[in-house]
Amino acid sequence: MTAPATSNFYRLHPRVQQWIASKKWPSLREIQELAIPPILAGDKDVIITAATAQGKTEAAFLPVFSQLVDQPAKGIQVIGLGPLKALINDQHRRLSAIGDCLDVPVCPWHGDIGSGPKQRLLKQPAGVLLITPESLEALFVLRGQELNRLFASLSYIVIDEMHSFISIERGRQLQSLMQRVEQVVGRPVPRIGLSATLGDMSLAAEFLRPGQQERVQLVQSFAKGDELKLQLRGYRSSPTPDPDEEEDETTPPPDALDIAQHLFQSLRGEKNLIFINSRRQVERYADILRNLSAEYRVPNEFMPHHGSLSKELRAEAEEALKRDHPVNVICTMTLEMGIDVGAVQSIAQIGPPSSVASTRQRLGRSGRRAGDPAIMRVYVSVPQLDSYTSPEQALYPDLVQAIAIINLLLEGWYEPPIAGRLHISTLIQQLLSSIAQQGGIRADQAWHDFCEAGPFQEMEQGLFIKLLRCLGERDLIQQSQDGLLLLGLKGERLVNHYTFYTAFSTTEEYRISTPENVLGTLPTSMPIAEEMVLLFAGRRWQVQSVDSEKQVVMVVPADGEGQAPRFGGSSGFVHDRVRQTMREIYRSTDMPVYLDDTAKTLLKEARTQFRDCGLDQEYIVGEDEQVLLFPWRGSLVMNTLQMLLLDSGLKASQEGLAIKVKGVEPDELMPYFQSLVNLGPANPLRLADVVRTKRSEKYDWVLTDELLNHNYVARFFDPQGTWETVSEICSGG
Known part of the structure; x- marks a missing residue:
């Protein structure tokens, strides 16, 4: 590598320079150049943010390793915190390649790591410890008296994929653990946060060092990737099912078959990632694509990957991606973060993306090789209109949400962290x-x-x-x-x-096993009976026995029609900006160039329905002794507004984009809304009394009603935003 004389490369330790030269890098990336001075200085915390695949891990650890080689010491010198075991395993592989050359040990520590490496580290603490928050928590509880010896020489705390921790229970646990580590060593320890998706840097700095943002220095690269190729494909699903008829869970709907056919024809022979928002759908599509491979008599190149599969099956899919053979992995967010799976040709997304930030993460998996474009295909189904289709569903919200998220992605906007939660x-x-x-x-x-x-x-x-x-x-x-x-x-x-x-609640699970191997887990809330055929791990299995006491389900391979398990989970948080952008799309006549012909037709139909309902002028639609209220706001305002309506004795429920209010006419709601405007923002604690199911976090069962109300308000209500929304509705804005 030939670096200019002014390059920060020369500030790295000579042995680190030699390692870089051995890799034949043409130069350091921009983010790597920028990160060296503040990390070597060690007098501030640092946030490193750049597009995916810009070398953020090396940006942090090249100067960190330089410091460790330059100032060797007994004891653990770096704590590297990561959100996933698989990510820690991957980081261990990458960082050990550097550490071995520098005589700096790198030790992974989580529940799947054997006792041998852990015992060696406890006896001779040194180098870099890569660990999950849960395993660090266990060290505090089980080895609290040893921590001063282990961490006495600590120089850095590095948080990988920092965005995945912000605003959730694990993030607050992580913040507390970092604080407690500093209390053990008796001094501040420089913190380094790595992330590709941070919507508000001031809130990110507050997360990294609560109450001391002035200590945090931002290192940001604006280097962009190469060309982006993008297509959103539209499909019509089966007619809306009769609510009185039982759904057939064993026969794939026509739109799923059409999507799978396009995936099969477009992706076979290459290496791609197919993202789906639910584990159940991962299993459905893995089954359809395996059957297509059998039908065409070609090798099956489609493998599932999600959190309920055993670590061995997940590792098998990850290793397949690293090999130089065609493979397509159908996954949830488990492969969204920075596990190194090599270069993939493209990304597919089935269903609307859940957020702008996650879409950016997923897109960053493609186009990693110099000169290669990033490629993303998005597949969205909308319902066929019939007598059972609600006005809200006739707006094709999944399609328009996908367009809104893509447009915001192209603008460079991402959801900011959520502030103010009590946890x-x-x-x-x-x-x-x-x-x-x-x-x-x-x-x-x-x-x-x-x-x-x-x-x-x-x-x-x-x-x-x-x-x-x-x-x-x-x-x-x-x-x-x-x-x-x-x-x-x-x-x-x-x-x-x-x-x-763990700071979060965990569900009781069955272990799904064959006589030879453990396949994974299923929630015990799912009804499972003998002879049932399940779709799991990309194959079909017949249940042989269910041991409820040991929570083990034994299965054998099967050929009959099966159903994908219901894994549970909750709907994602939607930001106000996404819903407001959706409204702009409905009102606009612009046609995004990335839509295929079917998607263009569907968007035209959605806009026609939007105008026919009067939503281009109004927020309220009347329908058979009920009204649909469209606030065009995100999850917090929708939840607060629904509780306000319930508090007034109205029968209100959320229906996607809308709040359904039964037993009223549109003109009856407006005087009520005007009274809300006159009263000002609602008292959130009094409003929380309306909510009957306030327990959502692990130890909420401990809390009194008063404490539950405070916790719920901070997490799920936005009184000021709701008052502003109602004011806008009353003014006709």
């Missing part, structure tokens, strides 16, 4: 973990560490005191005569259970 459930976990680690903690110290100076700064002191009382009443904690908070009997049982280390 009381995670605070409970962290408090219990800290008590277990230290053998006890004073209440005032806990308030300072977790809330006043820690990641739970949205928590008011009065609310924190009420939480401690609540935990005491539930026997999760108790207070000694000298004021120390200790674990209660129930608290000890919680902390000693293997599920404690």
Whole structure:
């Protein structure tokens, strides 16, 4: 490699320079050049953000390794935190290639790693530790007294795929763990966050170092990838099913067969990723495509990949992508993040993308080789219009949402992190973990560490005191005569259970096995009976036996028609900007150039339906003694507005883009909305009393109604945005 004299390459340690030269890189990438000075300085936290495949991992670790070689020390010097075991395994492979040349050990640590490497690290701590938040939590609980020895020489904390942690329980757990690591070593440790999708950099900086954004330096590359080839293909599904008739789950609908046929013809012979938003649909399409391969008498090149498959089956698909053979992996978000699966020719997305940020992540998997275009095909089905089709579904919302997300992607906009959530459930976990680690903690110290100076700064002191009382009443904690908070009997049982280390709820699952291998897991909530034929792991299996006590389902290969399991899961969060962009698309006459002929026809039909319903002028559509309200807002406003309507005694339910209100006429709603405008933004805590199902996080069962209301409001309500929306509806804006 020939670098100009001004290149930051020469600031790296000579041995790191030699390793780079051995790889015959033509030069450092822009993001790698920019990241070297602030990371070597070590006096600030750093966020590294760039497009996918721009070398963010190397941007962080080349200067980190330089520092480790230049200043060797006993003890773990770097903690690398990642969201997925598979991602940590992949990072271990990549970073070990550098570490081995520099005599810097790199150790992966998670639930699938054997005890040997872990014991060696505990005896001789050194180098880089790659770990999940859950495994780091376990270290705090089980080896709290050893942490000072392990982390005494800690120089950096690196967070990979940082966007995947922001605004969720695991993210708040991660923030707390980083804070607790610094308390163990008695000093701030530079934090480095890596991400390709961050919509608001100030909120990202707040996540990395809560309350101290001035400590965070942004390192951002605006280098763009090569050419983008994009197509959205439209399909008509079967007629809307009669609600009184049972759905046939064993016969694929015609639109699914048509989509699979196009995938089969377009992707065979190459290496591609096919993203679908649900595990159930992954199994359905894997089955259809396997059958097509058999029908055409060609090798099956289509493999499933999702979180319910065994680690061996997931690894098999990942390794197939790395080999120089054609393969198409049908996956959920499990392959969205930075696991290195080599270069793929294209990305396919079945169904509307869930968010702009995830679409950018997925698209970044394609076009990684210099000169290759990034290619993305999006497949969207809309219902055939008949007497059962609702006005909302006649707007083809899946199609228009897909167009809105693609347009926002092309504009360079991404969803910002969600701010203001309390995460009381995670605070409970962290408090219990800290008590277990230290053998006890004073209440005032806990308030300072977790809330006043820690990641739970949205928590008011009065609310924190009420939480401690609540935990005491539930026997999760108790207070000694000298004021120390200790674990209660129930608290000890919680902390000693293997599920404690996760901040999120986990479901009970069956293990699906053949006599030879474990295939994966299914939720126990799914009805499973002997002789049933299941679609799983891309094949058909007949259930031989169900052992409910051991939670094991034994299966054998089958040929009959089968059904894809229902895995559960929740609908995704939709941002206001996506819904507002959808409205602009309905109102516009512009036709996106990336639509195929069918999609263009469907968009014209959706716009005609939009105008025929009067939605180009109004927000409310009357329909058979009920109205449909279209606020054109995202999840928070929709949820708040629905609760306002229910609080007034109206029968309101969410129906996709709309809120359905039964038993009223359109002109009856407007005076009610005007009264809401006159009253100003609603009191969210009083409104939360309307909600009967407020438990959504792991330890919500512990909370009093008052604490539940505070937690729910911070997570699911937007009173100000809702008031502004109702004002807009009343003004006809």
